[in-house]
Amino acid sequence: MTDAKPPFDRVIILVLDALGIGALPDVHLVRPNDVGSNTLKHVVRDAGGLSLPNLERLGLGTVAPQSGLRVEAAPIAVHGIFNLGYKGADTYLGHQVIMGSRVPDVPEELFEVVRDDVAAALRRAGHHVEPAGEGLAALFVDGRMICGDNLESDPLQTYHCVGSIDDMPYEEIVKVGEILRSVARVRRVVAMGGYGFKAADIRRCTERRPTGQCGVNNVALGLYTSNYVVRHLTRGTKPDVQIPTILKKAGYEVELIGKVADVITCEGAHKEPHVLTQPVLDATYAALARVRSGLIAINIQETDLAGHDESAERYAACLRLADEGIGRMMAMMGPRDLLIITGDHGNDPTIGHDKHTREFTPLLVWTQGIVPKGIFMRDSLSDIAATVAEVFGVDAPEIGTSFLDDIVRA
Template sequence: MTDQKAPFDRVIVLVLDALGIGALPDVHLVRPNDVGSNTLKHVVQASGGLSLPNLERLGLGTVAPGSGIRVEPSPVAVHGVFNLGYKGADTYLGHQVIMGSRVADVPEELFEVVRDEVAQALIQKGHHVEAAGEGLSALFVDHAMICGDNLESDPLQTYHCVGSIDDIAYEKIVEVGEILRSVARVRRVVAMGGYGFHAADIRRCTELRPTGQCGVNNVALGLYTSNYVVRHLTQGTRPDVQVPTILKKAGYEVELLGKVADVITCEGAHKEPHVLTGQVLEATYQSMARVRSGLIAINIQETDLAGHDESAARYANCLKLADEGIGRIMSMMSSRDLLIITGDHGNDPTIGHDKHTREFTPLLAWSPGIKPKGIFMRDSLSDIAATIADVFSVARPEIGTSFLDDITV
């Protein structure tokens, strides 16, 4: 479906997962461990300098002038900065806001609270269950995988099921993850698989943290560097008030590529939950050749994984690959296309912990022939959803303020 009155036929939203450009002013109160975080700046510094010609041309250096990348004197994009618009620093929460809904309230609790319920549910389905170790609340399932708290997420938010694909089929990990999801009340259960380690390694890397979280230290395990495979099993989503579902119901095409395919619910959307950056970008090029009118939403996840891995070098390499992909995306666009680039939080690999960091993210909006300007601070990532709804003249999402006038005037 194409509305000839609409200023654009397609909107392409590209989230560079964990591209933070400086700590929010409230971190000293709500996340003291994030004080001083600046993901982009510290990745550039640790790399000894970084060239990102396409992002620089769009204005990334302009909105992050202290980051160390080139400051383009005349950016070609409408450029600004986003406040996150949600509490914490989380991909799942960030994407709900990006798509236009408030974050629903769900119970927040450690895995130990539901441990016995999870064990009973697994046993009833024929699985073998035992404690992961003395004094540990995490469970060792089928002599192959661990169920427990996800240590790389904030406490009380996310559980995981971690297994080796060298030992068992990934579908078996997902099966156990879905049983965990049926019992868990928290927002997210993550079914994680990888290569190059075995059950004994997973069990050895299971630990209890001072936060009360008990699960696998995936960084120590090397999971994020081993052809990581993941499914995000979520609850508390509100698709009916989010822009992908609103667009789909109005007859537009919606494609969700990369991690966004897992964390956003949209019935009837085309979904490809790739992890590797090359695969996500290739899926994007194919989507652009296929979709004529609607939304293509993309998440480049490996930057986030590099942050969890506390590897600035890996983060820099992922950014360079993404920048090359952005150049190709731009070359495939016409004046009827709008590209919006942002992040969903930070993940500073130099800050001294392996969790996300609460940071501002960039706003870069470009279309061939667009009139560049600085619009700087936006209150919430949800402004993206409101702008998309405004482009297609569909019902507004639950939250967000459109910046379409700043793009088309």
């Protein structure tokens, strides 16, 4: 940490989960199902048009001119486009890169590989375990919940435990998820709960995919539209080389709001892992009123859930609410605050599948008095972490190239 006064007291990173603006050029080789994806363009089209006045004046339509948003002739922000900087398309991986570390190197395997070990661990803890059905690798636990592959994630990376909060306290789902986490070697275990369905519905919606994945079809279940509650139990993170932990160790405040609170490890950070957009925004306003110096990182997740639900209308509604929130955030910001907005991947609700899509994401950077300019293509989302490190004069994260030189005030 240097003795010089940082150019900003606070940096706000806002990730609009799954805000993709066009397929990466390698999708025909690595993800053929994503060919033609363009989340923002197709959401705007299927919503019959969309007005996002704050994002538009920042330059979202300018960096995505085919999206159908207003192309601002004179955007007020530094604006550009991100290549993801990691393989695949995943929130957990995307956030590791955004915070400045390489993707963690952990085993990738289907749930069926560890199924017997998971079943044994659950039985030792006193749970009743049986197969979810004939020919299914997923497990039916205590006659109430399913453990298996998460079907909305890429194969080999994520398992889930799904239960009805109408049938049991959510904490019971989390406890089973923690046992699954203790055995699983993959990056992420997701403990998922919702309302309005029963155990029989969960079992009925358990299926095997051609990828070999076996778990609950959460879209068919209606989980993502049922006041969804979630915890992400991760493995393989490298907090010591990520900007939240670097800042915390340097004495700065760090607040993680929304999904980022679950997928990023930072000891001592203030965390609020809300799912619904309005509670995320309310927590953000409170953080802006409370935090004096440091990092406020926010993830608005409902856009991603709308993509999984294959609902362009819901996605558009979430974007409208987020845009209103961005306007309020900007009004609360002072001249020593810096706002950085991006996405972590795409999730095109019109592409014909319920998984993430591998897409470019926008980069919008604003502070009072900033000199707007287009910086266009950045190689990696990790450039955000590198920029934050340079702002505060702390140790650089593991990866990333700063764009602080492009942030000039009149």
